[in-house]
Amino acid sequence: MPNLPKDMDPRQKVARGLQAIGLTVAGETGGKVANKISAALGCGHIGPCGDPNCENCAPTSG
Template identity: 70%
Template sequence: MFGRNRDADAMDPREMVARRLQQAGRTIAGETGSKVANGISAALGCGRIETCADPNCPNCAPVSD
């Protein structure tokens, strides 16, 4: 649902909740936790986090600081 544009304005609170749940799920249980977090955030009405498989995607690719 959300393709994060890193150059855009501040993040919507619903998106922030969905991303935090996604981060916690992946940290705790890997890919399975990610799927569970998507279910929880969808049930809360915050949307789902979907990343594409393109390593060069500016919205999905990891950013090294």
């Protein structure tokens, strides 16, 4: 589970936790499944923000 701020909305914590688990277990496919689960639970979904320099979203080079 990622380190999350204590003041973060509980729904966002659930969505981010599911996303981290999905990505760890099954890569991109797991992330897509996690988004569907978190959306079904009413917690929204996680996606890249579109900023190519974002430390949380930007692809890492190998």
